[in-house]
Amino acid sequence: MPTVNVKIQPTIISWAMSQTSEEQLGTKLLSNIQQWLSGTKTPTFNQIETFSRKANIPLGYFFLQTPPVEDIKLLEYRTVDSIELANPSRNLIDTINEMERVQDWMREYRQDTGFDALPLVGRLKGQTEPKQIAEKIRADLNLGLEWYAHYKNPAESFKYIRGLLDESGVVVMLNGIVGANNHRALSIDEFRAFAIIDEWAPLIFINSADSQGAKLFSLFHEIAHIWFGVDDLYNDRKNSPHVQPLEVICNAVASELIAPLDVFLDKWRYLSELDKRERISLLAKTFKCSESVIARKAFDTNKISKKMYNDVVAEGIEAYKTQKDSKGSGGGDYYNTAKSRLDGCFVRALCESITSGRTTFTEAYRLTNTNRKTFPEVAMRLGGGI
Incomplete structure (x- = not known):
């Protein structure tokens, strides 16, 4: 097959470089990129395909005349206090996009099947007293003041609170990688969690690369955001001068829900x-x-x-x-890992939608990062059946 050279705008190449790290690209590709930018060489289509794959940037972006403007509203909520955080990683961008697809599906499903909007979303908007806010959230979740006394460790506590959110209609997803790609680890330095507000399908995503205690705190922090009705991208920059007042309140609410002040x-x-x-x-x-x-x-x-x-x-x-x-990086049980990443209510809704003919298996596999072999077992472990 003959070599096909392609014309790529230098601004696109420079933009793509800003979206990734040199370590991802490798010495050979970096050398080619420098020659493309200097005009001494023209890239081949195969080389651009390699660049696209290593940088995790859609291939079509390379053939634009100007760098794409990715309008990701959630990125506006970042606390950016370093050069490293100035440009969001492709891993973060792709994770947000994936969770938005999950939320879009869940919203449409609930609206089509007659669910009401969740009254808890934005219920406490504008309130500022952490102790009172925590009391109202406890009441909504039916969470006792000393609920933690029944659990052995942060992991058990996390599982319990996640179960209460499942019953309340809040979607909670976890992952420490992008989708099912073990080569694309999520960084806790960039973000620990995020919340995307929606009246029908509020969604919390937790970066599972974090410690058990940190994941529990992040979950409560994002619960506060759901009840405030405000999107959030949480990266725990408590000492940064850029932290917004609402973040300070949400941290205080999370602390009060975990360890009530008087107790x-x-x-x-x-x-x-x-x-x-x-x-x-x-x-x-x-x-x-x-x-x-x-x-x-x-x-x-x-x-x-x-x-x-x-x-x-x-x-x-x-x-x-x-x-x-x-x-180390050892595996563990695939199905337990897949189960921990997915929201039970979401998977059960998928199963019901497949059974009724509204959703195809192919779409379910795409939304859950599973396949024909693994989806039935994962669904069964989360209370679904097909």
């Missing part, structure tokens, strides 16, 4: 014979959360210094990195 203060006083660092560790076990959450609570109530708070956070980050490195 926290009582338990802190009860442990007064222990040093402060020990109290933080014990209370994290009591509330089934990360030590960072307890340290923040203690700092906000003038129980510890800013230095101690920062030290606890740094220790937590280091401990998680060490734990993650020790686990």
Whole structure:
């Protein structure tokens, strides 16, 4: 087959370079790109295909006259306080697009099948008192003040809260990679979670590359956003000067839902014979959360210094990195992983829609990153059947 050279606008090549890292492209492709930009070489179609694949950029974008404008509303809600975060990664963009497709399907399904809009979406819009907001969310979810006492660890707590959201109609999806591509890991430095508001199908996405305690906090943070009715892209830049007032409130609400202030203060006083660092560790076990959450609570109530708070956070980050490195990249059970990534209510709705003839199997596979072999088992484990 003859070599086919193609004319690509230099601005497109420069834009594509800004969307990826040099490590993804490799030395040979980088050398070719430099020659394309200098005009000493013209790319072949096959080379552009390789560029497209390695950069995770749609092939058609390369043949535009000017760089595409990707209107992704959710990106407006980022806290950007570094050069690294100035340009959203293709992994983040593709994940948002994937979750929007899930939400679009769920909204259409619920509207077509006679569901009412969810009254909890935006119910607390404009309210500012974290303790009162948390009380109202607890009432809506039928969540007891000391609910955490029934669970062993943050993972169990997360599963319980996710189940309550399932019953309330909120879609909760998790993943640590883009779709089913293990070579496209999501970065917790870029984002920990996001929430996309919709009256019929509010959706929360949690970056499962995060620690168990951090995922629980992110879930509660995004719950607050659902109840406020405001989209969110959460990247936990608490010390950034760019953090919006609503983010501060949502963090306070999440903290109150995990460790209610009055209960926290009582338990802190009860442990007064222990040093402060020990109290933080014990209370994290009591509330089934990360030590960072307890340290923040203690700092906000003038129980510890800013230095101690920062030290606890740094220790937590280091401990998680060490734990993650020790686990390696080994697999685990495919079906358990797939089940954890998908929302049960969403999968059950897909199964019902397939059975009634409204949705094809092909569309269900696409929306769930499964196939003809794996979808039935994943659906069964989530309470669906076809």
